Amino acid sequence: MKKHPLLYQLNTRVYLTELSETLGRVATLDDIPDSKLDELAKNGFEWLWLLSVWQTGESSREISRTNSEWRSDFEKTVPDLQESDIGGSGFAVTDYHVHKDIGGDEALARVRERLRKRNLKLMLDFVPNHMGLDHVWIEKHPDYFVDGSEDDLARQPQNYTRLKTKAGERIFAYGRDPYFSGWPDTLQLNYGNPAAQDALIAELLRIAQQCDGLRCDMAMLVLPEIFERTWGRQSKPFWPEATEQVRKKVPNFCFMAEVYWDMEWTLQQQGFDFTYDKRLYDRLREGNANAVRGHLCADLEYQSRMARFLENHDEPRTAATFPLDMHRAAAVLTFLSPGLRFFHQGQFEGRQKRISPHLVRGPKEPVNENIAEFYSRLLPILLKPSVHEGEWQLLETSQAWDGNGSFQNIVSFVWRGSDEHLLVAVNYSPDWGQGYVRISLKDIADSVWRLQDLLGEAVYDRDGEECATHGLYLDLPPWQTHVFSMSKLKTKATC
Numbered sequence: 001m002k003k004h005p006l007l008y009q010l011n012t013r014v015y016l017t018e019l020s021e022t023l024g025r026v027a028t029l030d031d032i033p034d035s036k037l038d039e040l041a042k043n044g045f046e047w048l049w050l051l052s053v054w055q056t057g058e059s060s061r062e063i064s065r066t067n068s069e070w071r072s073d074f075e076k077t078v079p080d081l082q083e084s085d086i087g088g089s090g091f092a093v094t095d096y097h098v099h100k101d102i103g104g105d106e107a108l109a110r111v112r113e114r115l116r117k118r119n120l121k122l123m124l125d126f127v128p129n130h131m132g133l134d135h136v137w138i139e140k141h142p143d144y145f146v147d148g149s150e151d152d153l154a155r156q157p158q159n160y161t162r163l164k165t166k167a168g169e170r171i172f173a174y175g176r177d178p179y180f181s182g183w184p185d186t187l188q189l190n191y192g193n194p195a196a197q198d199a200l201i202a203e204l205l206r207i208a209q210q211c212d213g214l215r216c217d218m219a220m221l222v223l224p225e226i227f228e229r230t231w232g233r234q235s236k237p238f239w240p241e242a243t244e245q246v247r248k249k250v251p252n253f254c255f256m257a258e259v260y261w262d263m264e265w266t267l268q269q270q271g272f273d274f275t276y277d278k279r280l281y282d283r284l285r286e287g288n289a290n291a292v293r294g295h296l297c298a299d300l301e302y303q304s305r306m307a308r309f310l311e312n313h314d315e316p317r318t319a320a321t322f323p324l325d326m327h328r329a330a331a332v333l334t335f336l337s338p339g340l341r342f343f344h345q346g347q348f349e350g351r352q353k354r355i356s357p358h359l360v361r362g363p364k365e366p367v368n369e370n371i372a373e374f375y376s377r378l379l380p381i382l383l384k385p386s387v388h389e390g391e392w393q394l395l396e397t398s399q400a401w402d403g404n405g406s407f408q409n410i411v412s413f414v415w416r417g418s419d420e421h422l423l424v425a426v427n428y429s430p431d432w433g434q435g436y437v438r439i440s441l442k443d444i445a446d447s448v449w450r451l452q453d454l455l456g457e458a459v460y461d462r463d464g465e466e467c468a469t470h471g472l473y474l475d476l477p478p479w480q481t482h483v484f485s486m487s488k489l490k491t492k493a494t495c
Contacts (some may be wrong), residue, residue: 004338004340004341005340005388006043006044006045006047006382007047007307008040009312009343009345010336010345011362011478012359014345014355014361016028016029028102029053037120039114040119043299044382044383044388045120047254047447048122049214050108054090054094055093055094056090057092057099060133061086061185062088064089067184070358074358075152076323078155078363082361089132089183090357091127091357092130092185094135095135096126114212119157122210122211123211125215126207126214126216127217128176128189129175129222130174131145139167141199141475143195144192144196145188145196146187146188146189146231147172147173153171173231174186174187176188176230177218177221178230191233192231197241212254214253214255216256219258219267220260220267237270239272251362255272256276256307262275264302264306268305274463275305275306277306277339281315284333284334285330289410291426296411306339310334312342316354320352320354324370326479327330327374328374328455329427329479332424332426335378336382336413337392341382346365349371350372377454385420387415387417389417391416394413395413398438398471400436400475406435407434407435408433409431409433410426410435420486424452424481424483425474425482426480427474427476429479433474435474436472437474439467439472441468444465447488448488449461452483453486454485460471460484
């Protein structure tokens with residue numbers, strides 16, 4: 001695996017619905033065109049994440065269709081909403097086999113083989129916290145789920161439900177995040193039961209034969225301290241044993257965690273290769289350059305295992321959240337920082353509407369040509385060896401003159417490569433920024449350097465010694481970015 005790989009998230013069911021309209025028949029995984037996979041490979045992607053491929057059930061789907069709050073959200077996304085557009089949440093899994101409507105496990109295996117031929121790896125979902133309402137374990141192993149009492153149901157109807165089973169009526173807890181009401185289309189797994197943990201590890205071992213990596217939904221919810229705080233039940237650690245057992249059977253298998261609440265390091269230590277970097281996303285959304293710079297001061301080993309993103313199926317669309325200039329600046333900081341670079345279907349086209357994981361159809365939206373053109377210039381930069389295999393360093397920026405604090409608006413760093421260096425400077429602010437950035441490359445003082453902006457037209461020749469000691473002067477408009485390719489020249493110039 002590359003040190004800083006690229007991942008593309010495809011909303012599988014929505015994409016196949018679009019294909020079905022084009023083909024005039026129901027599309028399956030076999031219908032994903034080779035041209036789509038070729039395009040991903042050409043753009044340097046190492047991973048394709050197929051969102052929501054697992055079997056879901058009718059009971060959970062019915063909840064999705066009848067929940068008035070959810071339905072209101074669906075109608076805002078798809079104004080001409082039809083019942084068939086609501087497929088039920090892809091995270092209310094009833095069976096970790098590929099949904100029969102999209103071709104089953106056999107079709108997935110064929111897609112995976114096509115990916116392998118293009119040196120692409122396949123990532124799928126694993127939902128450790130809960131199962132859908134139709135899961136077979138509800139009948140066969142009800143003790144695998146958190147149960148409840150009549151008093152629980154009476155006091156917290158938003159968190160418990162009564163289900164009819166072959167053994168009679170039982171009260172179960174909905175799957176949930178401790179800060180919110182339960183998800184009524186799911187049931188909470190009981191990590192206090194060692195047998196339930198063993199069964200989940202068995203599922204993981206089987207799933208790992210079908211893909212190269214798993215994105216684990218809300219992975220921190222099953223940590224013993226979180227599980228006990230939510231449910232008042234003790235449990236043993238799950239992830240260290242689960243990740244170890246999978247890798248014994250499938251070496252180099254990749255685990256990526258959706259994680260919040262500053263628990264990224266904890267999960268990295270428990271076997272995860274990559275963890276969501278929601279903190280960077282939040283600071284970028286706030287427009288706080290100092291907070292972004294502070295975040296990028298973290299240990300490089302830790303940063304290299306972060307999954308950097310500007311949108312995904314849970315977050316609002318970048319094009320609807322960030323003004324265009326801010327969008328560009330945030331993308332440069334996000335995807336040129338170390339770690340896994342995570343892109344979402346529709347991001348390159350500037351789509352505006354987030355599509356709920358309950359839906360199998362999205363709205364038709366025009367391509368934003370300005371955003372498409374920007375990403376067409378950014379992606380080739382991410383292909384450069386210096387960016388995915390080089391050494392990264394955050395740089396110091398100092399004031400341009402006494403009393404001018406606008407240098408704090410500028411975030412800058414460098415990628416050292418064997419043949420080429422990249423200097424990145426971003427004024428992450430709605431105000432002008434001026435300052436000097438010291439470029440600390442061991443060989444910089446010996447030469448004159450040509451700086452060519454890969455995202456713009458600017459070209460400068462600068463004396464390396466001056467840039468290393470006093471610094472390279474920057475005068476940047478609001479949200480302005482520079483991604484300079486640095487190459488040596490023979491003649492001297494003045495910085």
